[in-house]
Amino acid sequence: MSGVRAAAPQLAGLEPYDPKYLPAEAFLSANENPTDVDAALRAEIVREIRKTALNRYPDPLANDLRDLIAEANGLDRDQVLVGNGGDELLFDLALAWGGPGRTFLNLPPTFSVYEANARLTNTAVAEVPRRADFSIDEEAVLARVAAGDIDFAIVTSPNNPTGERAPEDFVVRLLEATDALVMVDEAYFEFSRRTMRPYLESHENLIILRTFSKAFSLAGVRVGYVMGSPGVIRELVKVRQPYSVDALSQAVARVVFANRASFEPGIAAIIEERARLTDALRTLPGVTPFPSDANYVLFRMDAADEAWAHLYERGILVRDFSHAPGLEGCLRATVGTPDQNDALVAGLRDFVMGRCDLR
Ligand SMILES: *Cc1c(COP(=O)(O)O)cnc(C)c1O
Numbered sequence: 001m002s003g004v005r006a007a008a009p010q011l012a013g014l015e016p017y018d019p020k021y022l023p024a025e026a027f028l029s030a031n032e033n034p035t036d037v038d039a040a041l042r043a044e045i046v047r048e049i050r051k052t053a054l055n056r057y058p059d060p061l062a063n064d065l066r067d068l069i070a071e072a073n074g075l076d077r078d079q080v081l082v083g084n085g086g087d088e089l090l091f092d093l094a095l096a097w098g099g100p101g102r103t104f105l106n107l108p109p110t111f112s113v114y115e116a117n118a119r120l121t122n123t124a125v126a127e128v129p130r131r132a133d134f135s136i137d138e139e140a141v142l143a144r145v146a147a148g149d150i151d152f153a154i155v156t157s158p159n160n161p162t163g164e165r166a167p168e169d170f171v172v173r174l175l176e177a178t179d180a181l182v183m184v185d186e187a188y189f190e191f192s193r194r195t196m197r198p199y200l201e202s203h204e205n206l207i208i209l210r211t212f213s214k215a216f217s218l219a220g221v222r223v224g225y226v227m228g229s230p231g232v233i234r235e236l237v238k239v240r241q242p243y244s245v246d247a248l249s250q251a252v253a254r255v256v257f258a259n260r261a262s263f264e265p266g267i268a269a270i271i272e273e274r275a276r277l278t279d280a281l282r283t284l285p286g287v288t289p290f291p292s293d294a295n296y297v298l299f300r301m302d303a304a305d306e307a308w309a310h311l312y313e314r315g316i317l318v319r320d321f322s323h324a325p326g327l328e329g330c331l332r333a334t335v336g337t338p339d340q341n342d343a344l345v346a347g348l349r350d351f352v353m354g355r356c357d358l359r
Helices: 040-051 061-072 085-097 114-121 140-145 167-176 232-237 247-258 260-282 304-313 338-358
Strands: 026-028 080-083 103-106 126-127 152-156 181-185 206-211 224-227 296-300 318-321 330-334
Touching: 026 167, 026 330, 026 338, 040 247, 061 080, 061 224, 061 247, 080 085, 080 232, 080 318, 085 114, 085 152, 085 181, 103 114, 114 126, 114 338, 126 181, 140 167, 152 167, 167 181, 181 296, 224 232, 247 260, 260 296, 260 338, 304 318, 304 330, 304 338
Parallel strands: 026 318, 103 126, 103 152, 152 181, 181 206
Antiparallel strands: 080 224, 206 224, 296 330, 318 330
16 A cells, blocks of 8 residues: 555644754743752652663552652542653543543633643533633633533643632632633643642542643753642543553652752742842833742833843754634743843843844
8 A cells, every 4th residue: 555544634834843952041931940859859859760670561550759759749640640750640630521422611812722622522611711811700710510511620820821820719619610620730830839639528529730841940851740639640540551660760750859849949939039030120221020929020122022032142052832723922931040130131122122123
């Protein structure tokens, strides 16, 4: 046979996820921690990895890591599930709660992976767009779930790429208005310091997503976790790839999680830099930063795509959302080191002033 029949129809028109990674001196595009795991922790990781059997399959459920996470959150092991990055768990959610004849409620603009997962799994997508200031249209969401056909929803808090938290009282009202499974994506929890964790006991339809990729400097390792009710976790276990979290990743994550307190000063520094960066952006004519509770700042400006290119020429890579629906004119910059943030502001100032001169 020459030629091959078409792939599954839901793939038509889907673009593969593209992080738009390009070589640069300052990577401010992927919301990573600008500081890698320090030497002392790295030495401990190496010791742990030396002890790891490579010829054996890993513990499928990463129970040692699960226990550490459960204990830290006052939960039992069966309320926690570890995945190959938060991304795997998002896909598992779509597999387990979506599918043909099922509906996912999305609140765009938000993390694009949610909608892609819904399409891959033939899940219908219902949307309640955010308002112009990116706040959630709470009454519209509650009205939409009242129709009764929503099977699962994702509320991102803080939202990526816009930066603001979902109000706690709204999430509670949503949990109480529906029996749909509501995921609160807390990928940036360590920077917002707010969590829906206290509502897990009272709300069986709540599930919380966290990751090691952002605050804990492990984007290269691929570990995330969810916390939810045992019944929900059991369903997710049915659809997951049995050995998705390899033995080395489990070892690295155990060491990092056990030593998570050592990341606190770095997290506090990023939170301070976030305020300094936001204030500096606000002083640039025509640049409007949105308040952020995460480790990135979204800002809107004229000729944002040209500004992106100007920054990139100077070795600074930020994320260009300027042509994304609802995010027109917006760029997102990860909070970097003080030097990187200064370089970003200087590059933007240069761009904005250059345009003023042209007028
Ligand atoms: C980064 C991120 C995740 C998970 O990332 P992983 O690296 O796969 O753990 C989940 N949700 C949001 C909103 C994110 O920004």
